Amino acid sequence: MDFTFTEDQLMFREAISRFLMTEAAPEKLREIWETAEGRCPELRSSMATQGLTALSIPEADGGLGMGDIAWSLMTQELGYYGIPDSLADTAYVGAGLFSALGDDVAGKNDYLTKICDGELRLAIGHQCSPLVADAHLAEVLLLQHGDEVHLVPRDNIDEVVNQSIDSSRRLSQVTWQPKPETCIASGEAGAKIWHETLNRGALSVAGQLLGLAQRMLDLSVDYSVQRKQFGKAIGSFQAVKHHLADVAGKIEIAKPVLYRAACSLENNHPLTDVHVSQARNFCSEAAALAARHGLQIHGAMGYTWEVDLQMFMKRSWAINNTWGDSIFHQARVQDYVLNSDADLAPSKTFEGA
Amino acid sequence: MKLTYTPEQQSFRLEVREWLAANVPKEKLPTYDTKAGFELHREWERKLHQAGYSMVMWPKEYGGRGCDLIDWLIFEEEYYGAGAPGRVNQNGQLLLGSTLLEFGTPAQKAQFLPRMASSDDMWAQAWSEPNAGSDMANISSKALLDGDHYILNGQKTWSTRAIYADWAFGLFRSEVGSKRHHGLSFLMVPLDAEGVTIRPIKALDGEDAFAEIFFDNVKVPVEHRIGDEGKGWHVAMATAGFERGLLLRSPARFQQPVRKLVQLYRDNKASADRDPSIGVAVAKCWSDAEAYALSAYNTVGRLNSGAKIGAESSLNKVFWSELDLLIHQTAMNILGATGELLASGSLAQEQAYWLNGFLFAQAGPIYAGSNEIQRNIVAERMLGLPR
Ligand SMILES: Cc1cc2nc3c(=O)[nH]c(=O)nc-3n(C[C@H](O)[C@H](O)[C@H](O)COP(=O)(O)OP(=O)(O)OC[C@H]3O[C@@H](n4cnc5c(N)ncnc54)[C@H](O)[C@@H]3O)c2cc1C
Numbered sequence: 001m002d003f004t005f006t007e008d009q010l011m012f013r014e015a016i017s018r019f020l021m022t023e024a025a026p027e028k029l030r031e032i033w034e035t036a037e038g039r040c041p042e043l044r045s046s047m048a049t050q051g052l053t054a055l056s057i058p059e060a061d062g063g064l065g066m067g068d069i070a071w072s073l074m075t076q077e078l079g080y081y082g083i084p085d086s087l088a089d090t091a092y093v094g095a096g097l098f099s100a101l102g103d104d105v106a107g108k109n110d111y112l113t114k115i116c117d118g119e120l121r122l123a124i125g126h127q128c129s130p131l132v133a134d135a136h137l138a139e140v141l142l143l144q145h146g147d148e149v150h151l152v153p154r155d156n157i158d159e160v161v162n163q164s165i166d167s168s169r170r171l172s173q174v175t176w177q178p179k180p181e182t183c184i185a186s187g188e189a190g191a192k193i194w195h196e197t198l199n200r201g202a203l204s205v206a207g208q209l210l211g212l213a214q215r216m217l218d219l220s221v222d223y224s225v226q227r228k229q230f231g232k233a234i235g236s237f238q239a240v241k242h243h244l245a246d247v248a249g250k251i252e253i254a255k256p257v258l259y260r261a262a263c264s265l266e267n268n269h270p271l272t273d274v275h276v277s278q279a280r281n282f283c284s285e286a287a288a289l290a291a292r293h294g295l296q297i298h299g300a301m302g303y304t305w306e307v308d309l310q311m312f313m314k315r316s317w318a319i320n321n322t323w324g325d326s327i328f329h330q331a332r333v334q335d336y337v338l339n340s341d342a343d344l345a346p347s348k349t350f351e352g353a
Numbered sequence: 354m355k356l357t358y359t360p361e362q363q364s365f366r367l368e369v370r371e372w373l374a375a376n377v378p379k380e381k382l383p384t385y386d387t388k389a390g391f392e393l394h395r396e397w398e399r400k401l402h403q404a405g406y407s408m409v410m411w412p413k414e415y416g417g418r419g420c421d422l423i424d425w426l427i428f429e430e431e432y433y434g435a436g437a438p439g440r441v442n443q444n445g446q447l448l449l450g451s452t453l454l455e456f457g458t459p460a461q462k463a464q465f466l467p468r469m470a471s472s473d474d475m476w477a478q479a480w481s482e483p484n485a486g487s488d489m490a491n492i493s494s495k496a497l498l499d500g501d502h503y504i505l506n507g508q509k510t511w512s513t514r515a516i517y518a519d520w521a522f523g524l525f526r527s528e529v530g531s532k533r534h535h536g537l538s539f540l541m542v543p544l545d546a547e548g549v550t551i552r553p554i555k556a557l558d559g560e561d562a563f564a565e566i567f568f569d570n571v572k573v574p575v576e577h578r579i580g581d582e583g584k585g586w587h588v589a590m591a592t593a594g595f596e597r598g599l600l601l602r603s604p605a606r607f608q609q610p611v612r613k614l615v616q617l618y619r620d621n622k623a624s625a626d627r628d629p630s631i632g633v634a635v636a637k638c639w640s641d642a643e644a645y646a647l648s649a650y651n652t653v654g655r656l657n658s659g660a661k662i663g664a665e666s667s668l669n670k671v672f673w674s675e676l677d678l679l680i681h682q683t684a685m686n687i688l689g690a691t692g693e694l695l696a697s698g699s700l701a702q703e704q705a706y707w708l709n710g711f712l713f714a715q716a717g718p719i720y721a722g723s724n725e726i727q728r729n730i731v732a733e734r735m736l737g738l739p740r
Contacts, residue, residue, distance in 0.1 A: 001355070001356060001357070001358060001359075001362070001423050001650055001654065002354060002355045002356070002654055003354060003356070003650060003651040003654045004354065004654060004658075005354060069354050217736075221736050221737070221738065224738065225737075225738065225739065232739070233738075233739050235732075235738040235739055236738065236739040236740060238725075238729065240738075241728060241729060241732030241733070241736075241738050242725070242728040242729075242732070244732055244736055244738065245668075245671075245727075245728035245729075245731035245732045245735075245736070246728070248668065248731055248735060248736060249668045249671055249672060249731070252648070252665065252668050253641075253644050253645070253648055253668075253672060254644075255648075255651070256644065256647035256648045256650070256651040257643075257644045257647055259354060259647075259651075260356060260647050262354075263354050263355075263356050264356075278640055278643070278644070281640065282640075282644060330633070330636075333636050333639075333640055334632060334633065334636040337615060337635065337636040337639045337640075338615070338618065338619070338622075338632050338635060338636060344608075344611065344612040344615055344639060345430075345434045345608075345609075345612055346429075346430040346431075346433050346434045346604070346605035346608035346609050346612070346646075347366065347427075347430040347431060347434050349430075349604075349608075349643055349646045349647070349650075350356050350357065350358065350650075
């Protein structure tokens, strides 16, 4: 029974964090927000140079061969720094999808190599959402049609691009025609791929929400120490302290839930769905409270475009309902607890692994 | 990260499970907040001890089994899973016991731990005073050194089960004129000593659950002090950490009632579902109790590799006390009109289980340091906010 991460995983996280701290500082994010595409190709390619895009690509295809557990750390960094990029969708969720394909699928390894090198941008359209993030920049799209997985070049789709409350996000309504030549998996195999893809997407959202929550907490703590009212720092007032302590509590309790979900996903635990949804719910609660209390502690400043809090707050609101919305994830947990005949004895927490 | 048990851990679990299945009393024991109930619980504790299960993580020489904390979590899961009786001596075994293991002299450990493991000695905590509740450093009960003895004078209050216990431990002001957390000593006091008077206080349910303790020139040998003279605060903070943190409230303590809550919901589904928020709350209770278990295993892993827990134990305390409230409030909502019934009538076994739990859950955010104080600790020590 061991919740610890390997040295490699921790060092990698540390390196990525140091890198993003300078390369993706809030001023830089604001610049990217102003661009038409909401994306910065240089940032993507420098993240690839750091090895992020290679993280979960199998070693045989030139990657680092780490898995969901490593991503549970990395997605927190992507969230913490509010990275305006769909890197996790490509390098984690998309890479996972390609890896799950049969070896007879033409071009599979080329795609994996291109993801690894940071050369491929892709977008994923899953039936859990009517919107496809980043379709406007994707070279290819992975699209769901029932149980079928289609790999569709961007030229073959029509899209209507929408903007999000998060200025870096672009979400498309995509129209396309499924054709036999774009179908790369179907039937049971296809259904399984979509199922796992949804879980990877949700885990990625959970990790990012947790990172965002931590960032909002840190910003709020800093602000509460600097801002003075009635002659002292507002952070010395108990009502403010208790808001922040409650956010810290939500973050702490969410962490092991996230890590357990990652471990279950990586090891095909029979209850992976429940564990992933649980993680999403805990991380989502942490982010929601961090945003609410963070804004309250910033006072009217918190309601402005000017303070950095807004970028992280809006990101957390925006991604909260992607890769399965709150109703979906709450319902998955509730169904298990209320409607299955599962034995919920105290000894069952780690059973079935 | 490897979230599976070793074969040794699994066989330990099965061994505990089998023993409990054969030995847990079929009839629920009466509450230990009465004299008769207390003695029946002492009997059960002795039986547990004879089988080597009373303090599994203590060293063998003190009546334990030398298990690590993961084994302890497993033991607790089986213990609660089997519906075994509440642990009447937990203030001694879990709080003072852990304190003695860390700060006690070899002689103190040898004298007190084995008798604690066997529940030959039952212990009460004596921290609170009429003017020292949340403000625990405001202690005014005195212990003045007189040769090889302390002479105790003053009053403690809210001491759980002190009227039935054999010993109490707590802080006393041993340096005349000292202020706040300076000049306090951590002492163990036999409750049958001359000059000790104990007056029961009835709790919400009408039972004598806690008591006032009066000290009138009570003599206590110096060997009954834990830690250095005047340095008791430091030792007491460690004890308080055990109380807020895992030791007093292992996750299974909440997972078992949640399992019963789910059953209660399933048995009353048609009626409960008239309000969809009930199902939501039941699922949240399960999820929270499970998250607490994950967090415990995570913490224990860190403790086993040498880390110390600090202000996190305050987060723990806020979490479990609020969870306990939610579990029992949800049960009361499901029970509806019969929820108010005491155990005496024809209907009421299940109702009484929930009602007792509901009443006791109300105290969770107050005892072991109120939740307001815990939030202050988190804000100041974990987040670095100014005082
Ligand atoms: C069931 C039960 C069992 C107990 N068992 C024991 C025992 O065995 N031994 C023992 O010694 N004690 C025991 N206690 C006492 C317990 O430790 C105290 O009740 C607790 O520390 C709070 O102190 P108080 O009751 O004096 O409340 P007070 O300190 O008077 O507090 C009253 C309210 O004011 C709030 N408050 C006080 N100061 C602050 C502050 N600085 N900031 C914000 N809010 C504040 C508190 O949070 C609380 O809400 C028990 C209590 C209960 C309910």
